[in-house]
Amino acid sequence: MYMKGLRATALVAGLLTPLAACGSSSTTSGTSAAQPLKGVKIEVAAKWTGVEQDNFLKIAKIFEGETGAKITYTPTGDSLDTFLAPRIQGGDPPDIAVLPQPGLVAQYAGQHALKPLSADVVAAVDQNFTPYWKNLGSSGGTPYGVLIKAAYKSTMWYSAKAFDTAGIQPPQTWADMVGPASQKLRDSGVKAPFSLCGASGWTLTDWFENVYLSQAGPQMYDKLAAHQIKWTDPSVAAALKSLGQAWQPNQVAPGALQTDYPTCVGTVFGKKQAAMVYEADFVGTEMSKYPGADQDAKVFPFPKVGATQPVELGGDIAVVMKDTKGAQALLKFLASAEAGKAWAALPGYFSANKNVPPTAYTDAIHQQLAQTILKVGDDARYDMSDMAPAAFGGTDGKGEWKDLTDFLRNPADVAGTQQKLEADAAAAFK
Amino acid sequence: MALGFLLPALALLGALVVYPIVFSAYRSMFDASGNTFVGAHNYTRIFTDADSRTAMRNTLIWVVVAPSLVTVLGLIFAVLTERIRWASAFKMIVFMPMAVSFLASGVIFRLVYEGDPHRGVINAVLTTVHDTFSSSSVYPGAIARPGSPLTPAPGNAFVTTTGIQPGHMVLLPLVGLPAAQLPKSATQAVPAPAPPPDGISGTVWLDFTRGGGGVQNHVDPAEKGLPGIRVQAVQAGKAVASTTTGPDGTFAFTKLPAGTYTLKLPGGNFAAPYQGVTWLGPSLITPAIIGAYIWIWAGFAMVLIAAGLAAIPRDVLEAARMDGASEWHLFRRITVPLLAPVLTVVFVTLVINVLKVFDLVFIIAPGSVQPQATVLALEMWRVSFGGGADQGAGSAMAIFLCLLVSPAIFFNLRRFRQEQ
């Protein structure tokens, strides 16, 4: 596992101009001689598997070393909801759950399943996060969670070799990307320009959100996110029409609906059946599996569809479900700059902590993206489906995930897709 | 005294089986929050909600297809194994999946059904067989650029958009082929020499310069010919002459009668390689999972039926054989009727089991096709514990499931009475 992490780091570092590693994580701050939480067990449940899981465990080790607590990590599997629901019902939730969507904070807070953050955790959050990020972890004005891991979701990953062969540069606009650039890629003999991860509905919602944010603008984006306008709105139709240009059968590598994330990454860098794959910065952690991908994989910003350059963000929010000393202490640690810096030195991690400097990242891409994420609040927007109720924006095979999967199956059906989206949204937003 | 013996069993059954049925029935009449009484709403929802209707339809398919297939297969296996010496080894192999968890079976069959022929064994076999019988083409996936003299025709073919008179030379550019996959014999493309007055010549080449240089529809220096492509001269819908391109992509027709021709590059040149079947897609997912189910349960049916067969008195069969009855006749008129009770038990057991099938669907169906693959037992789980967590609706589905299996109770009781 260590080897894998190392290779992934090396690869991401090679993406742009290589920079010397600047991780300053080794300066262990304030080692309290006594271990205040010796023997305390803390269970953390999250969706992470693979590299993400390993990296979290490394951070957990630091906390364990400082406090003497013992952290148990539980992968929740496919759906966090199906994992938590029976455990809440049975009165035995994990101490800390990492919610992949802010929408879930409100949902669980409404079920009285969350414990408010203790005063010193709130203080740490105030010290390290801008109000925008703090609010994402709050419900009804009460802070419940800390956004411990962010994701930059407006990155298009591409194979430099495929682009070279086709003789194209990373496209600046959507029209160029789905038009001439795609045409040239197909001419050059790539099976399809895009690899889609159609078996994982969330990647499709991210596509849509980038297109909508760029085309309809941030104000409309906020309205749609809050369901203040309907999904039958003309702006949605326009976005779906644009999206349909990229999702045409001749644009998409075969078998997209059966391809999950991250298998779709391999379609580009392993099987070389497509030239581009869209997903967030964390795609970088997948490259170690494919020979030569570390040289081949590059990113360009999600191109403009309309007037706005889309910047979409996502993240994982840690909440307390059992009000124990250990749980609050761990959250305080995770909210600190110390944890953020240590985590940032590992691949595939992105912090929303304003006191984690860009230099904490070991690769150029993240250093560059980190600048953007700190300036969030202007045109950057948070992942819309993640803020919606889980029944609409966060469940495999239901709501928006299902409707967009159907749309990928039949990208001509704009009106029908809108109807379904609106019906599902209306039921979920009540 | 009796109470002492029964108490542990009855207490457990009461608390964990009977009470939950009662509670679920009660809970099913309330909404998601559990506070508002909604009457039969959750039950009508089973029949109106799109997802649970899919679940009902799929459950119906399961009940109609799976138990009968498994029973028939079990019967065939049981009868056949009577004729071989290594019967017990065979039975052990076929029965073995019964010992394997649904989860492991699910993992096993995800590997089997993987769509990519390089990874999924079924599609690997299918594509191999397919390629043995119809050789794959050299230039799959070739495309004609918009604005080129070629246009796609049915069956992967390309035809020229305009008519051509003898005495002319034509350029037929194609793109969309990875340069690395061209045949080794391909050499630099050249415009074909001008034909005699009664001939048509031309060049078929890969009109793509690495890195995007070159002029479209023009033979550039770095571009290679496409050797071995069949070219037909077509007049009034009929191919009147046919030739093949050389290493530099040139071809020539001679001695053509006067008239206007279209040139056709037949589909055989470009047929896309066969990619196998999308087993885990929305249309085949249920049959695919039923396939896995048969793999697991055929052994069960076989063992029970074989035991039934062993119990059939040999002398009855021998007597019939003496009378000159054919084996098929024996099978239909004696074996099957005598086996009827066993077959019924197997069948009913399977029906009950199929109604409750959960793990297999849950594991094999990828997230994106779970809505198409869902069955009642899985939908109950998705509704109660999935996004939205509506335990009222979930309880209603659980009770509905109970009602569906309840006829089996009477079947059991009757069988039990007969055994008394």
Place this chain on the structure above:
Amino acid sequence: MTAFSAARAPARALSWVSKGFVQIVLLGIAIFWLLPTLGLFVASLRSEADNTNTGWWTVFTKPAELTVSNYQKLLSGGGFTASFWNTIWITVPATLLVVLIASLAAYAFAWVDFPGRDWVFLVVVGLLVVPIQVALIPVARLYGLIGIFGSIPGVVLFHVAFGLPFAIFLLRNFFMGIPRELLEAARIDGCGDLTIFFRVVLPLGKPAIASLGIFQFMWVWNDLLVSLVFANTDSQPMTKALQAQMRQFGANIDVLAPGAFLSLIVPLVVFFAFQRHFVQGLLAGSVK
């Protein structure tokens, strides 16, 4: 198969041919049945990169690529090993308890007279087919109230309760077959019910108890749904631990394949060691 034998075959040659044909067909079926499991086994021995890019059958052309690194990685993680022990801690008690509680009840239903005996037994038989889905929500609440939710005892009790109807049904039918004279004799010797149960009924019931034990063992070992709801991380068995990795099937084959294979080894060994009992259990009372 009958097409060949249908021809009223007195000619030995023909029958020999048909026999050979049947052999070949069955051999084909046997291979067909073995292949998927073999595929899992081979895949578990291939590196992540190999599994990502090629199918397991390529091993036949280059067998050198096999490695046990997947197993090493899985077992060094600790989590999987813990779930293996959890599976044992769930399966063994759940099996023993079912056998004990059910044989007590079965004895009462078979040989102790009390009012309404047949009716109660009929109800128990009726409970045979109740789907466990109906109990998920209520029992989760119940366990929450008494504080055993997420614990191994909770999972065990649930398995015991839903194993009982079948167990009682099977054992009662078997106990009914014990000759009355044996019990009468014991009673005349002054034995109480308890002594009769332990000294006479249990020893005589061994074959049925063995069948039941194997059956219940397999059932609990292979369960996913019950542990999915009632177990937490500390108490989760292998099936649940592996299920959590299914989210990214394509990417997690290196964990899933060896995990699934390890999880099926024990039931397979049990099955081969006791297949006679297993089959007898099936014959004695299917319908579950």
